[in-house]
Amino acid sequence: MTLLEIRDITVEFPQPRSFVDMLTRTPRPALRAVDHVDLSVERGEILGVVGESGCGKSTLARAIVGLVEPVGGEVLYDGTPLTFDRHSNRRRIQMVFQDPASSLNPSMTIGSMLAELIAYHHLRPPEQVQDRCEELMDLVNLPRRYLAYRPMRLSGGQRQRIGIARALALEPDLLIADESVAALDVSVQASILNLLLDLRDDLDLTIILISHDLAVVRNVCDHVAVMYLGNIVESGPTAELFSSPAHPYTTALLAAAPSFDGSRPPGNARLEGEPPSPLARPSGCPFNPRCPLADDECRTVMPPLAISDGRLVACHKPFASSRQGARTAGPPTGE
């Protein structure tokens, strides 16, 4: 069952314009960070959103929780459009931020931070707020005495657990983890990911995991969406997407990640150049300037996100699984 459906979301950031432009009434240039994105999230799944820095994955997350306002499109939550006035169901979508150092209010104790949210939304009667805070600490595997501490006294991993506890305090259905493990040590990353997996099972959470770390996404997510320059170029079940990527960008992205067994996904994988600026988007397919397979159609016509071979691909010439079979040497790497 679909919990969240993103329909045709576009987010733009207006850029400052020069005085001359203002006089000549040249329209304000806009940076299009998210470009007509469609995405649906099933209840109970963990959806990974991957892509390189600046591809719009964080902006997409911020648009879903209402931190940035999309210029177009809508977000359907449980089938109804999401609004961001105060008494909407926005508390049902919560976010865990990237940097544990700046995502907790340094002047509040952990306990008062959690209690404020519980009390403000009347999630528990006043006399049970303290119990609920302790319960939340148990959920994220931290000692209850930390409730009296300020964030400054906790380590990065512990703060990220508090960040998760804060999100859980509002009893959300959907948790968006925006690069939530990127700033942590690898060993701590694993424990935080374990925690998210446990919480998904225990609390019936749906999670959108935004990451640039393919290993994280591969191990944790049920579905993966790959973003490039504000567009979703491919999405599908994790195992299939990783074993037989259809979009040339996905292929290159997977090839760029170091692997232990030396196996390589299909296609001419090495990418040339940098992604283009979102201020000057190429015509046609956003990936065409760097794509080894690009032809005239790719340079003029934007490929729609269409079903191809059991998943969604936005490409005029996707790798088919038959071609993939011929190209891969070595054992399949999927689960």
Place this chain on the structure above:
Amino acid sequence: MKLRRRSRSGRLAVEPADPVAAKPPVPTSLKIGAAILGIFVVVAAFAPLIATHDPAFQDLTDKLASPSAEHWLGTDQLGRDAFSRLVYAARTDLIVGFLAALFPLILGTTLGAIAGFFGGWVDTVISRVADAVQSFPVYVFLIALVFVLGTGVMPILVAFTAIAWVPYTRLIRTEILRAKGLDYVAAAVVAGLPHRRILFRHVLPNSVRQTVVYFMSDVILATVTLATLSFLGLGLPVEQPEWGRMISEGRTFLRNQWWLSTVPGLVIVALGMGYALIGDGLAQRLRGDG
């Protein structure tokens, strides 16, 4: 690294041991500063008990006397006991100095919070007025204002408030703009908390730290400026004991009765050090490790 089917007992990672240390001790500078200020407050509060003479009593037959058992710091040009005047002056200087910094703090913080949080034309108006006030040389503006407003404590407070709010507004505005971009404010927005609550519980408490520290240095500045105004013969009534005026009046006799100017000067320096140490200690403590 396969995480998904790992049992809970077989967790991959163990976080480092509890890094939680004992609460940091109160900084020494804060203790010393508080002690100095404490002495001044006690002296001001119990001035009638501490002073040996009536500070206004004139004895023209015994003017400009040297320090003695009778007059601990000698007498001034009108034969008034210098020590008693010094003690009574603590009342004026402490209270006026503190209030002359407190009112600008309140006004400046409010305006800065409004400008930073709401932005737009409100921000533009407040910031431009701040620019305009700041473009005047402080002392010239202050002297002109006090001259126009007349003698007394109120004119001095009004004049200080009208000028000294600018740095507070700038500090708070900048801090709030910075805090607005931080994730914990975003988290509060995502949690659905109303604007006012976010401003007062999440933004302001983390923005006032620098202001508190700045306030301490501003109290010194206000105290010294008050002394300067009195030195120039402006502001407070002539008969009210005040350190700046004592320095000014003793200046003529600096060659023979040097203590008349020097001792009040040293007293101002000591008070300033007290405030500075408190500010320093508070800065250390408020840096977030409290």
